[in-house]
Amino acid sequence: MRFHDLTVVPVAGDGVVAHLAGAILVVLPGPDQRDRALDLVTSARGACDAAGGLPAADLAHRFAEVITTAGEGELPPFGSLADGPRGVVLFLYGAIEAHVSGATDFRVSGDEATTWVDRVVGPDVERVVLVPLGTGPEPDANPAFELGEGVVPGSGVVLSVGAEVAVPAAPERAPAEPPPLEVEEPDTAETPAAAVEGPPPPPPPPPGEASPTPVVPFEAVSLLDPGDVEEREPLPLAVEEAPEPEDSPEVAQVEGILCSREHFNSPDALYCSSCGISMVHQTHNLVKGARPPLGFLVFDDGSTFTLDADYLMGREPEVDESAGEVRPLLLDDPDRTVSRGHAELRLVGWDVTVADRGSANGTFVWDESTSQWQRLVAGVPVPIKPGARVALGRRTFVYETPHKPHGA
Ligand SMILES: [Zn+2]
Structure with missing residues (x-):
């Protein structure tokens, strides 16, 4: 699934559906959570604008901060699909579920963890449906209401890959094995010290312009219970x-x-x-x-x-x-x-x-x-x-x- 090939069709409803630069966000607020829902959209928009095209990591960072600083029950369920350097990333919080279909089909929901659930969505995925927990994979979404960039009311979204998919994949997405770097394995490297004196290692990337948001001290949190271990399915995760x-x-x-x-x-x-x-x-x-x-x-x-x-x-x-x-x-x-x-x-x-x-x-x-x-x-x-x-x-x-x- 390539983000830019996606057709975005909202499902009618009371929540918020946002199509931002590089991300789709669905928020499902309860009656008292409409302000929080719009705050989330504003926050996500900020992350997307700052990231300049591939917001998955910045968005995950932003969401994680919001979730860990919110009180219990304060935040509405929400889900996003965001473009990242290694593929499209699905992020779910609370009572929202995603139906993913393509070469492999699966369903995942935000309430499978007390924090949140995220997945890197493989290139073979053709359709992602984000809907309230308990809704099936075929919500009532009329393709006539395709959404370009913008924010509209809605209680879910159907994202599907258009016909352009048949076009040959861009070279950088080709599955060809990249040539191995001249990087020695630790086992065969002589010593760490020698490694330092050897040919200079590829420098780690400098923090991008979209460097991490300044760290806000956390004040309140709903972290996992000690016995509550987040479980993940064996999917093609990064x-x-x-x-x-x-x-x-x-x-x-x-x-x-x-x-x-x-x-x-x-x-x-x-x-x-x-x-x-x-x-x-x-x-x-x-x-x-x-x-x-x-x-x-x-x-x-x-x-x-x-x-x-x-x-x-x-x-x-x-x-x-x-x-x-x-x-x-x-x-x-x-x-x-x-x-x-x-x-x-x-x-x-x-x-x-x-x-x-x-x-x-x-x-x-x-x-x-x-x-x-x-x-x-x-x-x-x-x-x-x-x-x-x-x-x-x-x-x-x-x-x-x-x-x-x-x-x-
Ligand atoms: Zn306490």
């Missing part, structure tokens, strides 16, 4: 989650504080990350509890990933799953700038650290103060702050969390 054990008995215990409604929080929290209530007047008695997910990663292709455990990130991360500690996090990278086992993310108390694993092209953290990428020393874990931008080869992600880290 970033695939490993199948996760049904129950994770090894959820780490950490010390934290309780809000007046007994939600478990970081000792430094100013606001409850579950209900948003101020923690300032709470007595800060430390208690032990199961550590909740420590936020999420927003990748350059618009996909997101919840940090609920330690992960080895890479093109083909090999982990000993029987050891049970580190899980694999696959990064799609046709250019092979990402090593098989590239970098490790570890949750330490309420902090997240990243460590390079001797990758050929290195792991970099963007340093705001010097406006430069800082290369990590292999094997040395470095804590990352909310809003930190990290590069692995040519792939990048931004780390976001509703939990206030130690000392922040």
Whole structure:
């Protein structure tokens, strides 16, 4: 599915359907949520305008912020389909479902996760229907009401690929295997130090003009319950989650504080990350509890990933799953700038650290103060702050969390 080939036909109804630059948004507000719905459209429009054509990552970032800072039940269900560098990205929040059809058919809904659900939609997809939860894949949508750019009332949308699809695909979309770069695998690279002195690695991309929105401190959140692990179907994701054990008995215990409604929080929290209530007047008695997910990663292709455990990130991360500690996090990278086992993310108390694993092209953290990428020393874990931008080869992600880290 190529975004620019899409025909956009709204389904009549009380919600809002927006066709923006590079994205389609459907918001399904309840009676008291109309203002929030229009705010979402304005926010999405801002992200699309700033992104200049491929807004998937900026939009995911914006939505994730809005969701994690909204109180429970405050936000209406919404869904979007946005263009990204690695394909079209579907993003769903709450009681909205998507029916995707083409070479493979599937249905996915926003209420499958307590946060949100996202998918990279493959090139073979021909039709996406976004409708309220419980609506079938064939809503009443008259093609005569095709929507160009704009915002109209509607309770859903039917997106289909026009006849132009038969036209030969653009070269950059050709499925041909790109020639491998002169990038050594970590296993065969001599040493990380030697790798540094070798031919200069392809520099990680500078943050684009559409650089990440300034990080707004999170104040209120509806994060996952510790036992509530987001499940994903094995779809062609840019970033695939490993199948996760049904129950994770090894959820780490950490010390934290309780809000007046007994939600478990970081000792430094100013606001409850579950209900948003101020923690300032709470007595800060430390208690032990199961550590909740420590936020999420927003990748350059618009996909997101919840940090609920330690992960080895890479093109083909090999982990000993029987050891049970580190899980694999696959990064799609046709250019092979990402090593098989590239970098490790570890949750330490309420902090997240990243460590390079001797990758050929290195792991970099963007340093705001010097406006430069800082290369990590292999094997040395470095804590990352909310809003930190990290590069692995040519792939990048931004780390976001509703939990206030130690000392922040
Ligand atoms: Zn609370």
